Every structure is written in C-alpha cells, then in structure tokens.
Amino acid sequence: ETGVTQSPTHLIKTRGQQVTLRCSSQSGHNTVSWYQQALGQGPQFIFQYYREEENGRGNFPPRFSGLQFPNYSSELNVNALELDDSALYLCASSPDRGNTFFGQGTRLTVV
Amino acid sequence: GQQVMQIPQYQHVQEGEDFTTYCNSSTTLSNIQWYKQRPGGHPVFLIQLVKSGEVKKQKRLTFQFGEAKKNSSLHITATQTTDVGTYFCAGPRGSGNTGKLIFGQGTTLQVKP
Numbered sequence: 001e002t003g004v005t006q007s008p009t010h011l012i013k014t015r016g017q018q019v020t021l022r023c024s025s026q027s028g029h030n031t032v033s034w035y036q037q038a039l040g041q042g043p044q045f046i047f048q049y050y051r052e053e054e055n056g057r058g059n060f061p062p063r064f065s066g067l068q069f070p071n072y073s074s075e076l077n078v079n080a081l082e083l084d085d086s087a088l089y090l091c092a093s094s095p096d097r098g099n100t101f102f103g104q105g106t107r108l109t110v111v
Numbered sequence: 112g113q114q115v116m117q118i119p120q121y122q123h124v125q126e127g128e129d130f131t132t133y134c135n136s137s138t139t140l141s142n143i144q145w146y147k148q149r150p151g152g153h154p155v156f157l158i159q160l161v162k163s164g165e166v167k168k169q170k171r172l173t174f175q176f177g178e179a180k181k182n183s184s185l186h187i188t189a190t191q192t193t194d195v196g197t198y199f200c201a202g203p204r205g206s207g208n209t210g211k212l213i214f215g216q217g218t219t220l221q222v223k224p
Binding site: 090 | 144146152153154155156159199201204205210211212213214215216217
C-alpha cells in the first residue's frame, strides 16, 4: 500500500548469528530510515541513510550496521544476535520534503 | 535526552464513546506526526501538524498541536470497531530532518461493540 517493501516478513535466528534485512523504498524517495519496535513499545530509531551515506544514528551498538544502494534500496545488518534483538524491524522511506512511509516490517525472533 | 510521552497507555471504550490520547514532548517540536498501527501491522501515517495551535480534522478524528509546540492530542468522536489499534505520536529527532523520528510509547485503543 505504501510502496515500501521489506523482506523477509518473518525470520528466526539463533543467538550469535548474523542477519540481513532488506528494504525497497518507495519510488522517488532517497531517504531510508530503520526502526526497531519491541513488543508493546513505540518504534526506536536505529539509523538513516540519505543518498547512500549514513545520516544520523540512534542509540544502537556498532553491531547494527546498514547500507544504501544507488537505487535507494537498503539493508540492515545485525551481527552477534542477542535475545533482546527480537523485535519488529521497520524500514521507512521519505523524499527530500514530505511524509514518512513505513514498510510492513520484518519480525525477527532470536532463540 | 529528548523524550516523547503519551497517555494513557491503554483505553477501553464502548463503541460510540469518544477517545482522546495526549502526547507531550520534552522539547519544542518543528512538527508532530500521528500514526496508527493495527494489531500485527505497521505504523500508518495519519497526519502532520506544523503550526502552533493548529487543529486538523479527518472525519471523526481531530488533531491538535499545542501553542508551545510541545504537546498534541488526537480525539476520536463516536468510536467504531475499525478504530482499534495503537496510536503513536512522533516528533523529529534533534533539528528535525525528515524521517528521523522519536515516537511516544503509544496508546492502545480497544473498542467493545
């Protein structure tokens, strides 16, 4: 509905493993932001990419990293997964000026 | 650090009753945004308020931005079962770049038919 698509929709990983989540932004949107939403909480800002460069970071450790590609799609990588990393990971895209639109999210479970 | 708080955390109403959620920021905001998240879904953008004292309406929903641009409210008149979900307010982090938002913890609305 929003044009922001994320994959996969669900994922189960083991503690200590690494994971890569993907996001295709809405056409014409050059900014991608990633959020972590724990159960019962509001989304927490992880970082933002603007034209392939990191453009701000929230209070997350370095094992959370990302990339943005020339077509503005993006990846979120998390290394050394911990149980507390279990959450809904949301990708949001926005144009230079305008509103922010969220994808449907990837639900990550770490066991 | 910058904080956005919402109250109440939960609200149960009978269908047809009104509902209000309040949002307070520790800092002055350049704008405030409201999102709705259905159970099992993702946040969906509802509206953005920019001006001090601004009031906007969307059918049964009324959004207000405080004069000091530090608080906001969402009021739903005559709730329906389709209004069920969690309502989040969000403001720009720091200097207000697009997409970098700080969210309140949300108000979850349950509507009894």
